[in-house]
Amino acid sequence: MSDAPLTDRGSAPADRSASSAAFSPLYQQIKGLLLQSLDRGEWKPGESIPSELELAARFQVSQGTVRKAIDELASENLLLRRQGKGTFVATHHEAKVRFRFLRLAPDDGKQSVSGSRILDCRRVKAPADISTLLELRSGEAVVNMRRLLTFDQTATILDDIWLPGAVFRGLTAESLGRYRGPLYGLFESEYGVSMVRAEEKIKAVSASDDQARLLQVAPGSALLQVERVSYTYGDRPMEVRRGLYVTERFHYRNSLN
Template sequence: MALFKHGRDHRLPLYQQVRDELLDNISSGVWLPDVPIPTESELTKSYGVAIGTIRKAVDTLVNDGLLYRSQGRGTFVRRPDFNASLFRFFRQMSSDGRFVMPESQLLSRTFKNPPQQAADALKININDKAICLDRLRLLEDRVVLTEEIWLPAALFSSLIDLELSEFGNLLYPFYEQQCGQLIASAKETLTIASASTGIAKALNTVENSPVAVIERVAYGYDKTPLEYRISHGSAETFCYQIEIA
């Protein structure tokens, strides 16, 4: 008999019930990126189902991009690479013509009620407390992006009392290290707007000049929204490019 931690929904095919159990191991941090998950034979013993059922459950997670197989090494939780995602939209070049990743400067960390837009994205109530990070991205001491980042306080409470200097340049590995929250996917929306007084001042541009606005909602492996981020960058350095085959 299968050993399911959260009971079984008999309306679902057995492989999908197993798939949901495996997904829970990923989203709860039982299985971590860069560490092989148990073998198919070990999972067969754990859940008391046929190896074909295990294989089909694992296949669905591989097809969904949550797991990947490495020949001769095993099956692993996939760790998405978001490092360059935002900057595919912007040409950021150093003074000598090299592409570089801007540095981060965290201006503030506040604990307050989120605006409606952030609350909706995070699927929380506007009366729920959230953590807001105000951050700049700089290239050779020049601000190229402003970022307003919202996190549900219930999942990121350990960030409330940290010194600003303790926050890393890359936030997603920092979330994992400090809070055990792994970012698995994200959805971005791109629009063009006019620079407000504050955004224009931060970007050293003219008020009402065009700026690119990128809104991102980042999700955990179980599709729980973990972060809402809105970034503004000068339209002068913005470039949209896509290959169509």
Template sequence: MDTVTFPAKADLRLPRYQLIRDDIVRRIADGQWAPEQAIPTEADLCQAYEVSIGTLRKAIDLLVADGVLTRTQGKGTFVRRPRFDSSLFRFFRFKSADGKSVQPTGKVLERAVLKPSETIQEALQMKSGEKSIRLSRVRLIDSRPVLWEEIWLARHRFEALTTLPLDEFGDLMYPL
């Protein structure tokens, strides 16, 4: 593995282990390492990031705790296959009247295909003139709205969502 240079938009004020954690996540998202594939050895990663084993292990420990990676004794560290059933809902801390944890449902209210603002275009790394998909979604608990979301997607990556009936979106966007 070659020596790693962090992307220009990386915040170099962050601790080194955090930069490494973020870079590994970026590499996984970019498809450099696929689910169930082993990442390079700790020794190779230490050399590539030019850090001590302790710094690297702190980054890996965070990714294991977040469910992004999994360690197998004697075999290595692997990219974990995403689980959308419960991991996604760790961000929702809603309780019912009797104190039980509840997971909100989702309902897409509106879909539009349009030209995004420059800010959204840049965030989605879209070319000038490309169209996007904007979804307005509400999260419900016991049929009562608790959260409204505006979701922007690059149309060329998610074309199939332009014709999917709104009632078929379901509660989770990621597996869809």
């Protein structure tokens, strides 16, 4: 889909066979064009996008159509509205966006102080299952890191993370050790990769001796395993993350619509 003018008509474009977008509502087509601009980096994370009036003129549609497209992108945390300031591209450096993929919540509802420690980071040949999930060719390199997350200084999550090696060149244990912000914020600012959605699989597992040692629990303790595949624009997979969660004081929370 290009930035060609669109019309606010209820009917689909004349050539119905040209694209499946012909059958989608007009605001969805505008949403697709906005996503293309975000993917191309026309507006960077944290930057403001043009006003609704400017975008309506650009796409030759009504302001209401643009507003509906932006509303959807805002509900998906890809854009952020700021009263009196405009609409901005979401960034993982913002508190509202930073933890949107982390669904672990304290049982007592109190805010915990989080900490992160990188245990290992190296370039390796991608295991077959990781290659499949990241849509890589067999044998391609990946960056594999292991990270321990603490809450109120208590070990709570052990993450094993795989990233496409060609995209994350230069990511090392040393560079991670110097960084103090959110991991997705680093991916965004240093590698131009914004994680915009994720899919997860969850199951109960027992802690191995090594996992139990790192998480400071007894071997064989029940853990929650969360496998997440995170995607950037265009539904391109950019991360596989397998986390082991200690849930003695926490629960996994999700909203179903």
